[in-house]
Amino acid sequence: MSGLALELSGFSAGYGRRRIVEDATIEPVRPGSLLALVGPNGAGKSTLLKALAGLADASGTARLGTADLLSRAARGRENLVGFMPQTVPRGVRLSVFESVVGAVKAAPIAREALGLAEAEQRAAETLEALGLAEIAHAPLDRLSGGQRQMASFAQTVVRAPALLLLDEPTSALDLRHQRELMLAARAFADAGRIVAVVLHDLNLALRWADRLLVLHRGRLRAQGPPATVLTPDLVAEVYGVASRLEAGSGGRPYLVVD
Numbered sequence: 001m002s003g004l005a006l007e008l009s010g011f012s013a014g015y016g017r018r019r020i021v022e023d024a025t026i027e028p029v030r031p032g033s034l035l036a037l038v039g040p041n042g043a044g045k046s047t048l049l050k051a052l053a054g055l056a057d058a059s060g061t062a063r064l065g066t067a068d069l070l071s072r073a074a075r076g077r078e079n080l081v082g083f084m085p086q087t088v089p090r091g092v093r094l095s096v097f098e099s100v101v102g103a104v105k106a107a108p109i110a111r112e113a114l115g116l117a118e119a120e121q122r123a124a125e126t127l128e129a130l131g132l133a134e135i136a137h138a139p140l141d142r143l144s145g146g147q148r149q150m151a152s153f154a155q156t157v158v159r160a161p162a163l164l165l166l167d168e169p170t171s172a173l174d175l176r177h178q179r180e181l182m183l184a185a186r187a188f189a190d191a192g193r194i195v196a197v198v199l200h201d202l203n204l205a206l207r208w209a210d211r212l213l214v215l216h217r218g219r220l221r222a223q224g225p226p227a228t229v230l231t232p233d234l235v236a237e238v239y240g241v242a243s244r245l246e247a248g249s250g251g252r253p254y255l256v257v258d
Ligand SMILES: Nc1ncnc2c1ncn2[C@@H]1O[C@H](COP(=O)(O)OP(=O)(O)OP(=O)(O)O)[C@@H](O)[C@H]1O
Pocket: 015, 018, 020, 039, 040, 041, 042, 043, 044, 045, 046, 047, 048
């Protein structure tokens, strides 16, 4: 599925009566985009993603193409939206492969259209593409934190949602796996989908994102191209940290904190 732009206007999100994200309006995000959400701890980044996935309360407008996301319950969004949570649940007695097959089969559209052999093939291809073939038959509960995070990414991406929501997907990953995950996210976007990813590493955002949203105390403080938005002044205001930008390869700046 492709060709679906994401639009948020007057979008608020929270838990019951407690509003965390207030009145966010973003420039429409075109298919093919990788959008990074950054901001300090507690700014509301996870809440915004969860609300898009139907896992937190929301008001205002959130559209993906012609679909009004907020009029659908979480299960009704499953064919459109895939959400990778910040923490990977423990106690799942499945192998990596079984969990990825399960993720394919659990999608409402797949239940009707996909046979087991096809689901298994799709799972195997995804694990291979992510460099996870070696751990495919390992039990999830015996993986390292980083391996579980990669497995969680595989479970989310295998369903090929039009909007992929990733909440700090690189937090437990080593340098190589960070790069592999971001490459996969970039390729996923380049295939005509939208990826929205929460990142704490501002240099990953500068390196990989087309667009940046900066959340601060529940408000959208800035949005636009990462290199334009992430000025030392903004970083000082939002994070309270002095920094400077240096010229990196390919004309991309990177941020240095002394
Ligand atoms: N289930 C919940 N019920 C009530 N309040 C919650 C819930 N989850 C989070 N919050 C509150 O929402 C606020 C924002 O949290 P959120 O996890 O969205 O921030 P974040 O920007 O993703 O932070 P971090 O970078 O630390 O992960 C916090 O004050 C938090 O206590």
